[in-house]
Amino acid sequence: MPRESATKAGRSRETGPLASIEIADLARSFPTASGAPLIALDGVEFAVPDRQVVAVLGPNGCGKSTLLRVIGGLLRPDSGSVAVDGTLVNGPDPRTGFVFQEPRLLPWRDAAANVALPLELAGRPAEERRSRARALLELVGLADFAGARPHQLSGGMRQRVAIARALALEPTVLLLDEPFSALDALTRERFGVELLRIWAETRTTIVLVTHSIAEAIFLADRVLVLSPRPGRVVADVNVDLPRPRRLAMLDTAVVSSTAASIRAVLAGATDEPAPDQIWGLQPAGSAPGARDPLEGVGVAAWFDPFGREGMA
């Protein structure tokens, strides 16, 4: 997809020249069998400064993944616009790298060849592909597994390969769609620390979708809370934790007050009236028996004490 370099729309004066992502009045709906379209996103508007880590938080079905796909150019918005580095996103874009919920590696390719896939598709020469794949695997700590097939790797290792692949075209923005959801709790928290290390080395802007408050606070500079259908930003919470982040910081007052304010917003955004029921929060309109939308809602649920000993 060619960049529409002529179109400078979305670069607003308020956000300044450092804005990496600018989203203006975004709406997206999907047709349904019943005829009434499902409005996934409506009036979403925010900007992300360069090199910021933003977590998009919300219950299942609030359009988090849709939002991420629109930013990545995988879905077209019905209205509104997304600009990355000042130019409009118009289809899949080399400036954004996508990490899906599952690793989505090609099982017939080894780790290095999976990482090199975007370079291959872009027609880069073999020598560049080789050296870049090697460097990226080193970055994600898998230098010794270049020749391993996906089925020979653990879930966490596969997701690291997926991150390396997303970084192959040197994107300025990394989009992560619940990248931890397929991992077990212990792998999960190590992976969070690992992701921040990779971020510190590559200095990309990160937009991360999650439904864990603890995960969002630990990783992000800023947490955007989306309401259930139609999804819109109902809160924009700054996380005042210094970097580099340490797992021990999760015990600080800043974290609990941030988490409390996010929970308050989430409670207000749903039909659940009683604050003491927030721990079992269900999104409005979700079918009974649906998966717990805020799995790992509490800090303790996510950060296992055993893991914390080792990491801090």
Add this chain to the structure above:
Amino acid sequence: MNLSAPTGAAPGHAERGHAARRRLDLVPVLLGAGLFIGAWQAAVWIGGYEPYILPGPLEVARRFVRAWSDGTIAPHAATTLVEILLGFGVGASLAVPVGVLLARSRFAARLLSPYIVAAQATPILALAPLIALWFGTGLPSKVVICALIVFFPIAVATMVGLRSVDARLVEMARAFRADRAQTIREVEIPAALPVILGGMRVGATLAVIGAIVGEWAGGGSGLGVLINLARGSLFDTPLLFATLATIALLGVGLYLIVVLIERRLVGVRG
């Protein structure tokens, strides 16, 4: 059909286990052969048939060895093998792109499917004389018949295989800016390969039938011709059986080649 690749920890041990499993795999194969030959011999003894009706396994084996060593079968087998390989090659290389087209385009599927199915449902035996009329009694008519009979299972397998490719992988390819041709080449065909090769397994055995049918519709050489000679002018039933055995072995051999290719290409996915 998946070879479970040893996962690093103790490769030596895993490979030894593998070899042992291979040897065990041979047991049912040998058992089956023993039962088949035993039943055959029993039928000859109990029925008391003349050798020109039903020769015993030993007599057929003797005739088989003799016909191969005195050069009775070899040239015919070579003719048939060439027909099969060419026919399979032509049929498969047409069937895969058509399968891709059927999977990708609803319009093409609606347009072509009825004719593809009808062509397959029409007995090849009935079409063979017509094809011999159009293409002569030489190699081309056999290649056409083989290609025709091989086409359907491979095209259908390609279509089904492509339709069942994990949409998440396709979305991944799109996210990394693969165009349509790249997506098909790098993601969809490799992902559908186990199913496509399944169609090729069926195709490999059908190609043998196609070649024999083609030879019956007219021709001077080939295993089908040899069957007619052995049954008619030579009245050599053991040779007929030896020829049948050759045809069967040819089919099994081709099938095994496809299986081996499959193991090489697909077996490492785990």
